[in-house]
Amino acid sequence: MSGGWSPSRRAACSDASPSTLPRKDAQATGLPGKYGTTHYLTRLTDRRKIKENRDKACPTSLVRPPDKSCDEYPFASTRQGA
Numbered sequence: 444m445s446g447g448w449s450p451s452r453r454a455a456c457s458d459a460s461p462s463t464l465p466r467k468d469a470q471a472t473g474l475p476g477k478y479g480t481t482h483y484l485t486r487l488t489d490r491r492k493i494k495e496n497r498d499k500a501c502p503t504s505l506v507r508p509p510d511k512s513c514d515e516y517p518f519a520s521t522r523q524g525a
Contacts, residue, residue: 475523485522493519500525 476484487493501513518524 475521484518487520487522487524492524496520496524 473482475482487496497513497516497519500516500519507513516525
């Protein structure tokens with residue numbers, strides 16, 4: 444990044460909230476997007492493929508709690524997809 448600044452977010456394991464632990468486990472798998480690597484997630488702009496990713500990760504056949512959905516599934520818009 445320009446100016447020597449790069450964004451980061453760190454959390455000590457002892458301070459980890461329940462939402463931090465799955466992220467830590469996911470990063471340990473070696474999948475794309477781990478901070479500090481050059482194995483990046485890549486953006487997808489093809490609306491049809493984004494819909495396919497979202498439908499695969501969050502099929503309508505899954506029962507969801509009332510007022511809950513997967514409409515903000517973040518990997519739907521990456522080439523790595525579902």
